Amino acid sequence: MTTRSAARPTARERLLAAADELFYREGVRSVGIDRVIEQAGVAKASLYNAFGSKESLVCAYLEGRHAKSAARITRHVERWDSPYDRLLAVFDAQSEQFAEPGYRGCAFVRASAEAHPGDQVERAAEAFRTWIRGLFTDLAREAGASDPAVLAHQLHLLYDGGGVSAGMDRDPSAATVARAAAATLLDAALAGPDTDSSRADRS
Amino acid sequence: MTTRSAARPTARERLLAAADELFYREGVRSVGIDRVIEQAGVAKASLYNAFGSKESLVCAYLEGRHAKSAARITRHVERWDSPYDRLLAVFDAQSEQFAEPGYRGCAFVRASAEAHPGDQVERAAEAFRTWIRGLFTDLAREAGASDPAVLAHQLHLLYDGGGVSAGMDRDPSAATVARAAAATLLDAALAGPDTDSSRADRS
């Protein structure tokens, strides 16, 4: 409907592109409307025609990030057949993302840190978290994990931690470190469902 | 030096207490100076006498968080003798932190998400990250991990991911999930230094 390829992009599209760049790089609260419309080359009225409010623009920005991240992850996952490889492929997608210049951490974590409790922004972030947690859970179940929910939570921790480390430590290797850790956890979840093998006693 | 226990706390102390509460709960950028001095019951001039700028106050708030978190972690670590238990005790400290009412995620991650690149705030966050990474590395080495740096990075991922999950998913159990995952990774790092046991081939 709104997709037009050739010629100059719609005001809405240019606004979204500018918002994506500025909001992600400098933060949602520290970038004002004027900065966005200046970079988009758009009149202020056009913004409020297209989105109605700054918060709606922020949500649209996050929805775009959601779609893009989900597409990237799906693309990597679908390269493989076995649930084992498909699970680890999520971290290949993350590796690809971290390698992008100017990566500064997970957009949802960043936006959520600036949001007031109950903001629409938090719902947008929650949507992505629910999606990827579901993906981890499904893949963990297919791989034959004894407790798919717990393994999914563990892998989600690694995924989140990878975003934090890549963003704050400026260390893109976090994805490969997370991938190796994920493989270890996955192996353990497949091998021993309950065996508390080592660490018989404390101290 | 500046510590005085009885009577009414210093203006500086009241400012720090108010900043800690407001900045953490609502975010650094969305809380104005006026809110802080109102809650502290302090004149605006006193704030600029004591700290000089808002950014300095924010840094002081983060340094307080650093000291408090480090003290909590150290307290838990020192309860145990073996490096194995000491390593996992970091996640016991995290569990205690997540159980506090109103926990909203790692203060350094939250503040860093609102900072401009190069801000003093980022240096304050980096200081804590360096400290805890060093702790993980030391403990991993003492525990006998084949590659202490990599294991430390993996555990750091779990630690960060736990903060994100507890904050955004409002799920304090993230700490115990992280602890279990840490135990698995630690076991693997002790048992097989190099054995790529399972997953012989892909697909």
Next chain:
DNA sequence: GCTACTATAGACAGATCGGTCTGCTATGGA
């Protein structure tokens, strides 16, 4: 009593914020 320090309340400045509004222009279909 005098001085120096620290605290107070609050006006004020200059900038920026999100959002509304008016008026002008370009384009494309009936």
Next chain:
DNA sequence: TCCATAGCAGACCGATCTGTCTATAGTAGC
């Protein structure tokens, strides 16, 4: 040709932001 639509520039509003300033009050040491 006419008109609807979409886009443009920019003035304007009230609120809020960080930071500075004046003026006043309490207090401890000499």
